[in-house]
Amino acid sequence: xxxxxxxxxxxxxxxxxxxxxxxxxxxxxxxxxxxxxxxxxxxxxxxxxxxxxxxxxxxxxxxxxxxxxxxxxxxxxxxxxxxxxxxxxxxxxxxxxxxxxxxxxxxxxxxxxx
Amino acid sequence: xxxxxxxxxxxxxxxxxxxxxxxxxxxxxxxxxxxxxxxxxxxxxxxxxxxxxxxxxxxxxxxxxxxxxxxxxxxxxxxxxxxxxxxxxxxxxxxxxxxxxxxxxxxxxxxxxxx
Numbered sequence: 001x002x003x004x005x006x007x008x009x010x011x012x013x014x015x016x017x018x019x020x021x022x023x024x025x026x027x028x029x030x031x032x033x034x035x036x037x038x039x040x041x042x043x044x045x046x047x048x049x050x051x052x053x054x055x056x057x058x059x060x061x062x063x064x065x066x067x068x069x070x071x072x073x074x075x076x077x078x079x080x081x082x083x084x085x086x087x088x089x090x091x092x093x094x095x096x097x098x099x100x101x102x103x104x105x106x107x108x109x110x111x112x113x114x
Numbered sequence: 115x116x117x118x119x120x121x122x123x124x125x126x127x128x129x130x131x132x133x134x135x136x137x138x139x140x141x142x143x144x145x146x147x148x149x150x151x152x153x154x155x156x157x158x159x160x161x162x163x164x165x166x167x168x169x170x171x172x173x174x175x176x177x178x179x180x181x182x183x184x185x186x187x188x189x190x191x192x193x194x195x196x197x198x199x200x201x202x203x204x205x206x207x208x209x210x211x212x213x214x215x216x217x218x219x220x221x222x223x224x225x226x227x228x229x
Contacts, residue, residue: 004156035219042118042202043157043219056216091156100145100164103204103217105156 006092006106013082014114021077021109025094032069033093033103034077043091049075082113118146118203118220126226133190135223137203138183144206146179147217148188151200160188160201195229 005024013019025032034046045059049069060066064082069075079086089110093103121136137146145164149157163170163179163186170177176189190197200222207218 033217040221042221043204045216045218048216059216093156100162102147102159102162103149103157104159105149107154107156 004092004094004104004106006090006109008109009107010110010112012112012114015083016081018078018080019082019111021079021090021092021111023075023077023092023094023106025073025075025092026104027073029094029096029104030072031095031097031101032075033095034067034075035091035093037089037091037108039088046077046090079111082111084113087111087113118205118218120201120203120220120223122223123221124224124226126228127193128228129193129195131193131227133193133197133225133227135188135201135225137186137188137220139186139203139205139218140184141205141207143181146177146186147204148175148177148186149202149204149219151202151222153199157202190225193225193227195227198225198227200224 007022030051032049035043037043047067048056064080067077089108091108093105095101095103118137118139127133143165145162147162148160150160151157161172161177163177174191179186202219202222204217204219
């Protein structure tokens with residue numbers, strides 16, 4: 001596709017349920033990032049994938065959060081047993097290589113936990 | 115903790131005026147990037163400046179970088195109502211070995227340009 005695609009664009013779930021957020025990066029981009037943005041806040045780093053290297057998971061806020069990147073392309077961010085404080089916009093971005101390449105962002109998934 | 119912090123948090127100007135936003139960061143960097151975010155959308159990359167550069171231009175945008183002060187500024191000249199958005203700076207961290215590749219974003223400056 002032309003850009004980074006995220007689905008769903010909006011997700012409302014009940015507290016305690018699991019959710020899966022999907023990211024389709026730009027074809028050929030080896031680096032993929034997940035960030036979280038709460039209302040009026042900056043971007044909080046969650047996880048970073050680079051090629052076949054082990055992902056940098058140091059930003060995941062708890063063990064309820066996990067992410068995979070299958071075949072070096074599509075990524076799924078899973079949140080188990082959601083809590084109200086998980087409500088935020090989850091942004092995915094991809095880039096050609098790490099470091100000096102600009103990030104291309106999707107429009108995000110707005111997650112609301114009721 | 116966040117690496118980059120923008121200042122001011124909010125800026126309101128009239129069309130035609132210049133808008134200046136500042137960013138401060140804490141550690142050594144390889145490069146600094148500025149992004150723009152329209153409401154309800156993802157971030158869009160505006161400009162990247164490397165640590166060995168002092169100034170860079172792109173259209174109506176001018177970015178400066180002062181590594182001795184660990185600060186950067188983004189100047190938008192002759193602003194337009196369409197420039198209304200949030201602006202974020204993002205830095206990598208050249209001295210954080212295993213976290214190379216991660217970008218650190220600030221909370222952003224909300225710019226409002228009144229027609």
